[in-house]
Amino acid sequence: MSDKIELKGVYKIFGDQPRGRALELAKAGVPKDEVQLRTNHVVGLTDVNFSVREGEIFVVMGLSGSGKSTAIRTVNKLHDVTDGEVLVDGEDVQQMTGTTLQAFRREKMGMVFQHFALFPHHTVIDNVGYGLKVQKVDRHVRDQAALKALGLVGLERYAGSYPSELSGGMQQRVGLARALASDPDILLMDEAFSALDPLIRRQMQDEMMAIQDDLKKTILFITHDLNEALRIGDRVCIMKDGAVVQIGTPEEILTQPATGYVAEFVQDVDQGRVIQVHEIMVEPRPLSATETLQEGLQHLGDRAGAFVLDERGAPVAVLTTGDGIRASGMGSTNLQDGLRSDFATCNPHQTLNEVYAAAGRGIPIAVVDEDGRLVGNLDPRHIMEEMGRVESLIDDFEREVFM
Numbered sequence: 001m002s003d004k005i006e007l008k009g010v011y012k013i014f015g016d017q018p019r020g021r022a023l024e025l026a027k028a029g030v031p032k033d034e035v036q037l038r039t040n041h042v043v044g045l046t047d048v049n050f051s052v053r054e055g056e057i058f059v060v061m062g063l064s065g066s067g068k069s070t071a072i073r074t075v076n077k078l079h080d081v082t083d084g085e086v087l088v089d090g091e092d093v094q095q096m097t098g099t100t101l102q103a104f105r106r107e108k109m110g111m112v113f114q115h116f117a118l119f120p121h122h123t124v125i126d127n128v129g130y131g132l133k134v135q136k137v138d139r140h141v142r143d144q145a146a147l148k149a150l151g152l153v154g155l156e157r158y159a160g161s162y163p164s165e166l167s168g169g170m171q172q173r174v175g176l177a178r179a180l181a182s183d184p185d186i187l188l189m190d191e192a193f194s195a196l197d198p199l200i201r202r203q204m205q206d207e208m209m210a211i212q213d214d215l216k217k218t219i220l221f222i223t224h225d226l227n228e229a230l231r232i233g234d235r236v237c238i239m240k241d242g243a244v245v246q247i248g249t250p251e252e253i254l255t256q257p258a259t260g261y262v263a264e265f266v267q268d269v270d271q272g273r274v275i276q277v278h279e280i281m282v283e284p285r286p287l288s289a290t291e292t293l294q295e296g297l298q299h300l301g302d303r304a305g306a307f308v309l310d311e312r313g314a315p316v317a318v319l320t321t322g323d324g325i326r327a328s329g330m331g332s333t334n335l336q337d338g339l340r341s342d343f344a345t346c347n348p349h350q351t352l353n354e355v356y357a358a359a360g361r362g363i364p365i366a367v368v369d370e371d372g373r374l375v376g377n378l379d380p381r382h383i384m385e386e387m388g389r390v391e392s393l394i395d396d397f398e399r400e401v402f403m
């Protein structure tokens, strides 16, 4: 695999005289705080080196102020660098100006940020096609491209809606579609999902990974959340005070933390053991008691099961695929024949550890609110997947570190 993006010895100093004493000190290895104290200049990046390979998801992770946004902005030259080189497809980004730079930004890369604004008075399709419009692509071609991009994020049906008619998560999807519309090789994503609640966030991560699998984009993804980084990254780069601390695969970061700083972060992943139910539950999509057994089965799709509710919205029975097929095989068309009522319930803030045993029966778990109403559907397979992934990472880590 070739390198798509390369940062080589990149320094970024903020202040009146970025190339003066502050740069000199930073180059001598003086830490960010001290440089600021002595020169009143802020070290945004100090000797940053990394390369993003074609087709990978490369995640830059670090605390607030560690230089993540500064780094991603050097890639499309929203920031000039003070020293060093930024190459995209081997081309020196710093040398680009005017229309070359514009074309480079528009054609090579799509950008998604945490607080991006959709145009409120434009429909979804026009928002998504906006970049192409600026490139004077004609309406028909633009709309085709926009629809295709909307299809990738599952929002084709909303092409004619206005942003205010969409939820926050859907708006963020439109943002992703907008970045995909011009079919760029590279996606730059700065905290793109950070404002979303955990459930939607996971869905977005999954969707992005599916899109990536399909289209093989090169993705530079910024986050301050190590769990997110480990979940989606092919490789993860950890930054602190403008410097790169470690680059590695998620496994390497977990099993061989390069410094105490990384190890401390990794401790937080132990929190993976306490992933909460609401983070992996799926929408309830309950069954209606008036459906036939066959309609009920269709309704399930690829889900493990779905619940029937009483008039208050509390789950009273569940249809699982296995039960439904069995009853249908015996010639029944009556939904009642496939239902069972011996399902487990839990609340959205319980941890996966707590529901693990109940998941062992293979029957979906009903997630209910304080009033007993169904708010989510917990698929035992999803619990096993999530626990399995986290456990194996942590076990490796503990083996390395503690044995």
Ligand SMILES: Nc1ncnc2c1ncn2[C@@H]1O[C@H](COP(=O)(O)OP(=O)(O)OP(=O)(O)O)[C@@H](O)[C@H]1O
Binding pocket: 014, 015, 042, 043, 044, 062, 063, 064, 065, 066, 067, 068, 069, 070, 071, 224
């Ligand atoms: N335009 C600017 N002028 C002066 N200093 C800046 C500017 N942009 C960033 N900085 C400084 O550079 C450092 C890195 O900032 P950056 O925005 O890259 O951090 P970040 O890792 O993206 O943080 P966050 O998670 O809060 O977004 C910080 O110390 C910040 O104060």
Ligand SMILES: [Mg+2]
Binding pocket: 068, 069, 070, 190
């Ligand atoms: Mg930032």
